[in-house]
Amino acid sequence: MSEAxxxxxxxxxxxxxxLIGAGLLARSGEEIGRRLPGTRAAIVTDENVAAAHLDTLKAGLEKGGIQSAVITLPAGExxxxxxxxxxxxxxxxxxxxxxxDVVIALGGGVIGDLAGFASGIVRRGMNFVQVPTSLLAxxxxxxxxxxxxxxxxxxxxVGVFHQPRL
Ligand SMILES: NC(=O)c1ccc[n+]([C@@H]2O[C@H](COP(=O)([O-])OP(=O)(O)OC[C@H]3O[C@@H](n4cnc5c(N)ncnc54)[C@H](O)[C@@H]3O)[C@@H](O)[C@H]2O)c1
Incomplete structure (x- = not known):
């Protein structure tokens, strides 16, 4: 695998x-854990993206010692x-x-916008990581x-400006 x-x-x-590169989902726990040590995660995704990538992301997080809850939503605007x-x-x-702790958006612009907003308001602003899966995102x-x-x-x-941590 080439370097990101x-x-x-x-x-x-x-x-x-x-980070831009191949195989990053499998390294997600290492990359997030290095920046946000001791964190736990909630992954927000949609049904299409979950079918393709959720297992890889979850396994990558676990490899880095990050436990995650999953919130899967219908796809679409x-x-x-x-x-x-x-x-x-x-x-x-x-x-x-x-x-x-961290909210991880695994999906296109719909999931990124929604999960980003939620992370900006829960507990007055949580850590947020974007894993954009569409070209637009x-x-x-x-x-x-x-x-x-x-x-x-x-x-x-309706929304907030809330920058991701990764
Ligand atoms: N925040 C911003 O600055 C900003 C900028 C531009 C657009 N947007 C928003 O982005 C949204 C549009 O984003 P979008 O085009 O990514 O839409 P989307 O998130 O609805 O994704 C489009 C479709 O592709 C599917 N999909 C995504 N990644 C996939 C993958 N890797 N494999 C298989 N299927 C996949 C999704 O399930 C969905 O059905 C709009 O709501 C728009 O308002 C926000």
């Missing part, structure tokens, strides 16, 4: 790394809703995660810290 490319995002005390936000918030709290929605959901009055009208 590391892009350092210089944001002062919110600076973080973007309709998931960026208050109802599913509540489901994610409740899942994170039910897993008894603390602010220093990799080049656009996972970068810049914009998170949120849709309102009946329009798209992306």
């Amino acid at each position: 490319v590391k892009v350092e995002v210089g944001l002062g005390d919110r600076a973080y790394d973007i 309709k998931t960026k809703s208050f109802a599913h936000l509540e489901e994610v918030v409740d899942g994170v709290l039910a897993a008894k995660l603390e602010r220093r 990799q080049v656009d929605s996972s970068v810049g810290g914009k998170t949120g959901i849709n309102s009946a009055r329009g798209k992306n009208l």
